[in-house]
Amino acid sequence: MHPDPRPLVLSLAGITKRFGPLVANDAIDLDVRAGEIVALLGENGAGKTTLMSILFGHYVADEGEVFVAGADGRLAPLPGGSAEAALQAGIGMVHQHFALAENLTGLENILLGTMPLWKLSLGRRAARARIEALMVESGLQADIDTPVGRLSVGEQQRIEILKALYRNVRVLILDEPTAVLTPQEADGLFATVRRLAEKGLAVIFISHKLHEVLALCERVVVLRGGAKVADRPTAGADRAMLAELMIGRAIPARERVPGAPGAAVLRLAGVYVGRPGERDRLEHAGLEVRSGEIVGIAGVSGNGQGALAALVAGLAAARAGRVEIAGEAVTGADPLARLRAGVGRIPEDRHRDGTIGGLTIAENYVLETIGAPENQRGGLVRRAEIRARASAAIKAYDVRCPGPDAAIRSLSGGNMQKVVLARVLERAPKLVLAHQPTRGLDIGATTDVHRRLLAARARGAGVLLISEDLDELFALSDRIAVIHAGHLSAAMPTDGLDVRTVGLMMAGHGLEDAA
Amino acid sequence: MWWDAFDILLQANFWAATIRIATPLIFGVLGALICERAGVLNLGIEGIFVAGAMAGWLAVYLGLSLWGGVVVAALVGAAFGLIHGTLTVPLGLSQHVTGIGVTLLATSAAYFGYRVAFPNVATPPRIEPFPTLDVPLLRDLPFIGPIAGQQTAFTVLAFLCVAVVAFVLARTPLGLSLRAVGDNPEAVEAQGLSVVGLRIGAVMAGSALMALGGAFLTLSAFNAFYFGMINGRGWVCIALTVFASWRPGKALLGALLFGALDAYQLRIQTIAGGMVPSQIFLMLPYLFSIAALVLVARRADYPRALMKPYFKGQR
Numbered sequence: 118m119h120p121d122p123r124p125l126v127l128s129l130a131g132i133t134k135r136f137g138p139l140v141a142n143d144a145i146d147l148d149v150r151a152g153e154i155v156a157l158l159g160e161n162g163a164g165k166t167t168l169m170s171i172l173f174g175h176y177v178a179d180e181g182e183v184f185v186a187g188a189d190g191r192l193a194p195l196p197g198g199s200a201e202a203a204l205q206a207g208i209g210m211v212h213q214h215f216a217l218a219e220n221l222t223g224l225e226n227i228l229l230g231t232m233p234l235w236k237l238s239l240g241r242r243a244a245r246a247r248i249e250a251l252m253v254e255s256g257l258q259a260d261i262d263t264p265v266g267r268l269s270v271g272e273q274q275r276i277e278i279l280k281a282l283y284r285n286v287r288v289l290i291l292d293e294p295t296a297v298l299t300p301q302e303a304d305g306l307f308a309t310v311r312r313l314a315e316k317g318l319a320v321i322f323i324s325h326k327l328h329e330v331l332a333l334c335e336r337v338v339v340l341r342g343g344a345k346v347a348d349r350p351t352a353g354a355d356r357a358m359l360a361e362l363m364i365g366r367a368i369p370a371r372e373r374v375p376g377a378p379g380a381a382v383l384r385l386a387g388v389y390v391g392r393p394g395e396r397d398r399l400e401h402a403g404l405e406v407r408s409g410e411i412v413g414i415a416g417v418s419g420n421g422q423g424a425l426a427a428l429v430a431g432l433a434a435a436r437a438g439r440v441e442i443a444g445e446a447v448t449g450a451d452p453l454a455r456l457r458a459g460v461g462r463i464p465e466d467r468h469r470d471g472t473i474g475g476l477t478i479a480e481n482y483v484l485e486t487i488g489a490p491e492n493q494r495g496g497l498v499r500r501a502e503i504r505a506r507a508s509a510a511i512k513a514y515d516v517r518c519p520g521p522d523a524a525i526r527s528l529s530g531g532n533m534q535k536v537v538l539a540r541v542l543e544r545a546p547k548l549v550l551a552h553q554p555t556r557g558l559d560i561g562a563t564t565d566v567h568r569r570l571l572a573a574r575a576r577g578a579g580v581l582l583i584s585e586d587l588d589e590l591f592a593l594s595d596r597i598a599v600i601h602a603g604h605l606s607a608a609m610p611t612d613g614l615d616v617r618t619v620g621l622m623m624a625g626h627g628l629e630d631a632a
Numbered sequence: 633m634w635w636d637a638f639d640i641l642l643q644a645n646f647w648a649a650t651i652r653i654a655t656p657l658i659f660g661v662l663g664a665l666i667c668e669r670a671g672v673l674n675l676g677i678e679g680i681f682v683a684g685a686m687a688g689w690l691a692v693y694l695g696l697s698l699w700g701g702v703v704v705a706a707l708v709g710a711a712f713g714l715i716h717g718t719l720t721v722p723l724g725l726s727q728h729v730t731g732i733g734v735t736l737l738a739t740s741a742a743y744f745g746y747r748v749a750f751p752n753v754a755t756p757p758r759i760e761p762f763p764t765l766d767v768p769l770l771r772d773l774p775f776i777g778p779i780a781g782q783q784t785a786f787t788v789l790a791f792l793c794v795a796v797v798a799f800v801l802a803r804t805p806l807g808l809s810l811r812a813v814g815d816n817p818e819a820v821e822a823q824g825l826s827v828v829g830l831r832i833g834a835v836m837a838g839s840a841l842m843a844l845g846g847a848f849l850t851l852s853a854f855n856a857f858y859f860g861m862i863n864g865r866g867w868v869c870i871a872l873t874v875f876a877s878w879r880p881g882k883a884l885l886g887a888l889l890f891g892a893l894d895a896y897q898l899r900i901q902t903i904a905g906g907m908v909p910s911q912i913f914l915m916l917p918y919l920f921s922i923a924a925l926v927l928v929a930r931r932a933d934y935p936r937a938l939m940k941p942y943f944k945g946q947r
Contacts, residue, residue, distance in 0.1 A: 173822075175944070201824030216819040218812035219936060225808055230823025234806040 123150040124190055126319045127208070127288050132181035134167055141167040143344040144181065149288060154310065154320045156330040156351070158363055159340035160559045161530075165323050168340070169290055173210060174199040186287070204230075209281030210290040215273050219266030223259055223276040224248065227283050244283075251282050256309050270297045270417065271305075278309070289313070290321045295329060299417055300587070300620030307333050325363070326588075327356040339363055364560050373611070374571075376595045378407035380444070382459075382548040382579035383429065388438030390424040391603070397423040401438070402605040404598060406548065411570065411580040412608050413594030415587060415619050418553075421603040422583045423465070426552045429581060430462045431455035443547050456485055461546030461578075463537055465553045467530070471537045474526030478518060479507035481525045482540050510539040515565075531562030538569050549573050549580045555589060567593060587616055601625045633903060640899045644775055648782035649898070652853060654891030656681070658790040659845030660869030661876060661883040662797050663709075663838040669801065669878055670834035671814035671937040675731025676716045677842050678866030679738030684709050684843025686742035689850035689857045690749060692759045701851055702786070702844065709843025710836040712738050717835035722828050724941030735866070743859060756856035762786050786852040791884075793841065798880035810834055814935035817942035827942050842866070871921045874929050886924075893917040 129147040133140070142164045149155055159165045170176045172183060177197040184192040185206040196202045217226050228244055245261070252258055259275040260268060268276070274294060281289055291310070295303040310333065314320055322334055330337055331351055339347040339362045347362045361367050383406040391398030399421050406412045416422055427433035428440065431452040440447050442458045456462075464470035472481050483492045483503050492503055507521040514535045518528055525533060534554070541549065551570060555563040570593060574580055584590050590597055596608040599622035606622055621627070640646050660677060667674040674680075688705030692698055712734055719730045750757065762784035771777045801807035809830055813820045817827045845865070850857050872890060876882035897913040904913075 199824075200822060204824045210822070212818075212822070214818075216816065216822040218815040218819045220815045220933075221808065221812055226812075226819070228805070229808055229812050229819065230825045232805050234804075234809060234825075236805050237803075239803060239805060239808065 121150055123152055124186065125149070125192060126151050126186045128184040128192060129168070129172070130182050130184065132168060132171060132178050132183070134164075134171060134176060134178050140343045142171070142178070143342075145340070145345050147338060147345070147348075149319045149321060151287070151317045151319050152314050153336065154314050154322060154334045156334035156337040157321055157323045157340065158325065158327075158330055158337055158359060160325060160363055161557060162559065163340040163363075164343040165340055166292070167343075169210065169292065169321075169323070171197070172208060172290075173203050174201075204284060207285060207287035208290070209284060209286035209288070211274065211277040211281065211292065211294060213293045213296060215277050217265045217273055217277065220264055222263060223261030223265055223268070223279075226265055226276060227261070227280045231284065248279060248283060251279055255279070255282060255313060257282075270419075271299075271302045274298070274306070282313075286318070288319045288321065290323065292323045293325075294322070295324070295326065296585070297417065299623040300616060301624055303329070327359045327363075330359065331356065341365055360560075373592060375612075376410040376574050378410040378595070379577065381405050381407050381441070382443050383581060384439075384441040385428075386439045388428065388440060389436040390421075390428050390433055391436070395424075396602065397421055398603040399424045399428065399435075399605065400603040402603075404605060404608065406579040406581050408547065408577050408579045409574060410595040411574055411582055411593050413590035413597040413611075414581065414583040414600055414605075415590050415597055416585070416600035416623055418585050421600045421605070422552065424603070425600070425605070426465065426550060426583060429455070429460060429548070429550045430464075431460070459547035461541035461544060461549045463534075463541055463549065463551045463554045465556070465583075467533055467537055468526075472525045472533055475524060477522045478511065478516070478525050478528070478536055479504050479521035481536055482507040482510055482521075485540060486544065510536075510543060514539040514569075531558050531565075534558060534562065534566060538566065542569060542573055545576065546573075546578055549578050550583075551580060552583045553585065554582070555584075555586070563589075587619065591616070599623055636903045637900060640896060640903075643899075644778035645782075646892075646895055646899060648779045649895040650888060650891040651779070651783060651787060652891070653894045654887040655787045655790045656845035656848045656853070656865055657869055657872060657887035657890060658794060658884060659841050659848065660866060661872045661887055662793055662880060663841035663845070664869050664873040665876065665878050665880065665883055666797065666810070666838035666841065667713075667835050668873060668935055668938055669814045670810050670831045670838075671817065671935055671940065671942075672717065672720055672831055672835050673727045673731060673939050674713070674716055674734075674835060674838060674842070675728060675870065676712055676734030676738060676839065677731075677869055678862060678864070679735030679742075680709050680712050680839050680842040681846035681862040681866045682742045683712060683738040684846030685850045685861065686746055686846075686857050687843070688847030689759060690745070692851060693757060698762055698851055702789075702847055705843045705847035705851075706840040709840040709846075712843075713836035713839025714832065716839065717832035720941070721831045721835070724943060727939050746857060746859075756858055758855045759851070761850075761855040762852040784852045786848050789844075790848070793844075794880050794884045801880065814937050817937055821942075821944065827944070831942075842869075845869070868918075868921060871925050874932050875921075875924045877928070877933060878935065890917055890921065893920050 125148055127149040129145060132142050132145045134142040145168060157165050167176065171178045174197060183195040185195045187193050195206055224241065224245060227248060228239055248261060257275045257279055259272050259279060265273050265276060294306060298306065310320055324330055334351050337349060337351050337354065337359065338345060341363060385402050385404045388399055388402045397419055414422060414425065424433060428435060431450055431454060434450040442460060445458065486492055492499060504521050511518060511521060516532050516535045518532060525536060554566050558566065570580055582590065582593060591611060594611050596610050597614060597619065598608040599606040599619055601623060602625060660681065664674060664677055684705040687708040688701040691704035692701035696704065716730055716734045719725045720727045764781060765783055765785065771781050801811060809820060809825055813827055813830045820830065821827050846862060849861060868890065872883065872886040875886045894917045897916045901910050901913045
């Protein structure tokens with residue numbers, strides 16, 4: 118291989134970070150050159166975030182050093198433990214959770230921290246001129262005079278990038294930037310990133326989406342279990358190969374098997390939930406989920422998925438319209454009645470809504486059925502019974518834990534989700550409401566959740582799968598509906614459906630008219 | 633009688649009293665607003681009022697000038713702010729509990745200090761308070777003149793503070809960082825600024841203003857320090873801060889509105905006192921506060937990070 122003529126701008130040498138017995142980063146080397154787009158690929162927990170946190174001074178590395186090119190192009194060590202030092206050295210990062218103050222305008226957010234505190238003026242006019250020039254140069258358009266809390270996620274992200282550019286970054290780190298975007302918005306972002314790279318910006322693109330890595334980046338660095346397992350050009354690599362590097366074993370490609378739909382278990386007609394001003398609402402929604410099929414709901418989060426899930430779970434009532442579950446019309450908000458009617462709920466946030474952290478696994482396992490005769494007699498909890506059945510569930514669902522009496526908060530996300538799955542599926546629900554069931558899980562746990570949902574379908578349950586992950590939706594769903602700003606499209610058969618079409622609908626094209 | 637009730641509003645005396653009653657509240661609401669904009673609820677306010685009233689007055693009694701007393705009060709307030717800030721910001725203790733603790737501590741310290749200084753005094757010693765303003769031209773204006781003529785330089789300071797706080801919050805890098813740190817401390821940290829420094833600084837500055845509210849009572853409205861003289865004014869400021877949506881201009885409006893109600897109930901008592909028990913009138917300003925909170929607080933736009941401790945490196 119001939120040497121790369123572009124100058125090095127960032128070099129991590131032998132970075133090691135331990136948290137107790139866990140080695141989060143194990144002697145990681147990483148070089149980045151000007152104008153290069155490098156992917157940092159790895160599963161949750163592979164050490165990507167830790168590595169970047171060290172770069173930004175949130176953590177201090179136990180071993181190893183970071184070198185950054187100075188103004189003269191020579192590499193100099195970066196002092197650890199200081200966000201300011203990283204910013205001074207021209208390193209900028211767009212976090213997955215944006216570091217924006219929502220009560221400030223875009224302009225104010227961009228200016229934050231760029232000048233000494235004790236000045237009598239912000240110099241808005243000069244700043245505005247510079248930001249507008251940056252917008253033209255980079256192609257990033259954003260409203261900088263509205264409090265950012267009122268902007269769309271895509272626009273907030275553009276302001277985050279502008280914020281970095283305003284500080285003259287030479288290395289830009291993007292942490293899972295497409296997680297919150299529609300495919301079209303992601304394409305726009307990629308075009309911008311390429312444009313910035315051509316001008317000499319070095320970009321580190323953190324992701325676990327293989328097709329994005331292959332489409333955007335010229336080099337890919339793969340982390341697994343805290344160690345670097347690959348550092349190679351993307352040319353000549355393919356998805357299967359990267360997946361294997363990332364997980365450490367080959368994953369069999371899955372073929373979607375069609376379900377065998379029966380009678381409707383959920384039927385919505387002309388349903389309204391929430392007030393018209395709210396973003397998370399339903400407007401005249403119609404939907405049918407039949408037994409033995411999986412219906413996917415695609416959409417950027419916050420577009421009404423929460424309202425739909427709350428409606429089905431009985432946490433919210435429909436303002437108007439007809440809701441039928443298992444053939445019976447339901448009204449009002451009554452979660453217990455929904456449970457009895459045969460709805461199994463896998464909540465979006467398993468820590469907040471799915472489990473009670475301080476209770477044991479056994480207690481969480483019977484949380485939804487504690488009033489049933491098998492769990493209580495004469496108002497007294499049948500402890501031995503419950504523990505025995507929880508132990509059986511732990512075995513059946515392969516929950517890695519010390520036992521049924523362990524506090525559920527001590528479990529990893531994947532194992533916690535297995536407990537939730539066991540609770541929901543062991544009751545053989547007629548309708549499974551799976552809201553982001555694999556969010557934050559690694560590939561192994563994700564595969565397990567998918568297998569369980571398919572098994573529930575095979576058993577005859579109807580599954581309503583709400584997800585932001587289009588790959589997941591296309592892999593599992595028999596039909597897919599798209600939700601945007603409270604409007605729900607008709608459910609379209611997945612066979613013959615195109616990702617681009619879904620993407621356009623996620624951005625709102627052709628949805629308001631349809632509704 | 634209805635005419636009498638309306639006539640009160642036309643008396644310069646009523647408006648002068650409104651401003652006088654509002655002045656300590658203006659200081660208090662501004663102080664609370666600065667703390668909360670930075671993300672820290674300061675329930676030490678009631679005690680800091682007491683300590684400010686006592687410290688400012690004692691300093692003047694011991695020979696300092698009136699403005700010297702004002703400075704001493706502000707410093708004492710800032711010191712209690714430092715206590716509250718240290719406990720709630722880097723240590724992340726409950727802001728409610730700490731605030732109540734600071735109120736108890738500051739109140740007791742003030743009373744104790746008073747007793748140590750004057751072990752055997754039955755009637756509180758007096759000082760010469762701020763004189764009323766006598767501005768040429770202004771005093772000759774009809775209606776306005778008599779109102780302004782009853783105010784002191786301390787009140788002018790309160791109005792100046794509103795303008796300064798509004799300017800700093802809206803127009804300076806410091807104010808920008810302050811507003812940001814109460815909404816999203818991660819964003820502030822990510823820009824290389826110190827969350828702890830900003831928050832403690834804000835709590836100290838806000839507490840200094842609260843102490844000035846107390847000092848106004850002993851150095852301008854009255855001329856001595858009494859036990860129980862603060863009488864819930866600090867708590868009213870906490871409510872008015874929500875009413876003001878954390879904006880200095882609205883804070884001024886809220887304080888004046890409360891002052892006007894209080895001044896009005898004092899006067900309406902003399903008219904309707906025979907028919908209605910006076911306690912009903914005494915309740916009026918507080919009923920107003922509750923009603924205003926019920927109406928405003930439901931849709932209030934609280935600083936997002938209010939009462940949420942921030943620890944570096946924890947996301």
